[in-house]
Amino acid sequence: LRREAVAAAGCDVGGTAIKVVLLRGRTAARSFEVPAPGKGTREEAIDAIAASVRAVVPPRTRGPARLPVGVAVPGFLDAARRRVVRLSNLPRLDGAPLKAALERRLGTSVVLDADTNAGAVAEARLGAGRGRERVLYVTAGTGLGAALAVRGEPIRVSRHTVGQVAHIPLDPSGLSCRCGARGCAEALLGARGMVRRARRMGLPARSPADLHRMASRAWPSRKEAAIARSLWRETGDLLGALLRVLTAFLSPDIVVVGGGLAGSADLFLPSARRRLCRRGAAVVPAALGRFAGAIGMALLARDHSSKSAR
Numbered sequence: 001l002r003r004e005a006v007a008a009a010g011c012d013v014g015g016t017a018i019k020v021v022l023l024r025g026r027t028a029a030r031s032f033e034v035p036a037p038g039k040g041t042r043e044e045a046i047d048a049i050a051a052s053v054r055a056v057v058p059p060r061t062r063g064p065a066r067l068p069v070g071v072a073v074p075g076f077l078d079a080a081r082r083r084v085v086r087l088s089n090l091p092r093l094d095g096a097p098l099k100a101a102l103e104r105r106l107g108t109s110v111v112l113d114a115d116t117n118a119g120a121v122a123e124a125r126l127g128a129g130r131g132r133e134r135v136l137y138v139t140a141g142t143g144l145g146a147a148l149a150v151r152g153e154p155i156r157v158s159r160h161t162v163g164q165v166a167h168i169p170l171d172p173s174g175l176s177c178r179c180g181a182r183g184c185a186e187a188l189l190g191a192r193g194m195v196r197r198a199r200r201m202g203l204p205a206r207s208p209a210d211l212h213r214m215a216s217r218a219w220p221s222r223k224e225a226a227i228a229r230s231l232w233r234e235t236g237d238l239l240g241a242l243l244r245v246l247t248a249f250l251s252p253d254i255v256v257v258g259g260g261l262a263g264s265a266d267l268f269l270p271s272a273r274r275r276l277c278r279r280g281a282a283v284v285p286a287a288l289g290r291f292a293g294a295i296g297m298a299l300l301a302r303d304h305s306s307k308s309a310r
């Protein structure tokens with residue numbers, strides 16, 4: 001059986017939603033998302049992840065058929081990738097032996113990885129980075145992260161990721177960050193940072209989506225629209241400053257920008273590109289959309305099952 005012929009399930013556990021796909025070949029045959037489990041115990045959160053995976057798996061492959069399953073988490077795993085060390089948006093799972101707990105519930109082997117790695121693998125193999133050897137994936141949404149895929153495999157520099165990119169300082173006197181420092185990349189470019197910068201400029205926005213609408217030509221207040229567009233240009237400048245650091249260290253052939261912010265790429269990518277040196281990597285928006293992380297986890301689970309079958 002060719003590796004690609006094996007179906008696999010991929011799950012991306014985020015702070016706001018759990019996204020799941022069933023991957024056949026290079027296609028997501030099924031996909032859906034459910035809201036992230038709200039308040040409750042750790043066991044309930046793990047039950048919710050297992051239930052969302054079960055829902056995407058065809059009935060006859062449950063149990064003995066042992067469909068490989070991959071689960072992405074927004075944060076850090078232990079050295080063996082069995083246990084959660086710390087998840088910024090899901091602290092309930094901190095310390096949880098997630099691999100064993102999910103394997104018990106699903107009756108199949110489960111691969112865990114950082115959500116940034118999963119997104120990078122998907123975009124490198126099937127998305128905007130196809131055909132490039134070194135793909136740097138930067139994702140900005142609720143949080144901010146990055147991963148490097150080389151020939152489609154995630155590079156593990158520190159805690160299975162390229163490092164804590166969220167806390168690279170961009171502006172030492174900038175907005176305060178949840179880590180206690182000031183001006184970290186995430187404090188400026190994460191959803192909350194976007195809204196805080198907007199409020200400072202007098203824009204009554206509650207989310208980056210609001211800021212996207214305000215920057216449109218159709219927005220009733222021309223003054224607000226002009227301020228919103230300058231905020232997006234500033235966002236591009238900040239992203240460009242971050243990419244200068246990351247590209248200097250990681251030498252990517254291409255930079256793929258994903259996460260919620262990618263939907264507004266035309267508003268900030270031009271100013272980000274202007275910040276980079278002319279001979280540097282191209283910077284492009286992600287191609288796979290909201291399910292990139294889940295697709296990447298299905299790919300990694302399939303790799304793992306074909307390796308262990310050999």
Ligand SMILES: [Zn+2]
Nearest residue numbers: 167177179184
């Ligand atoms: Zn920080």
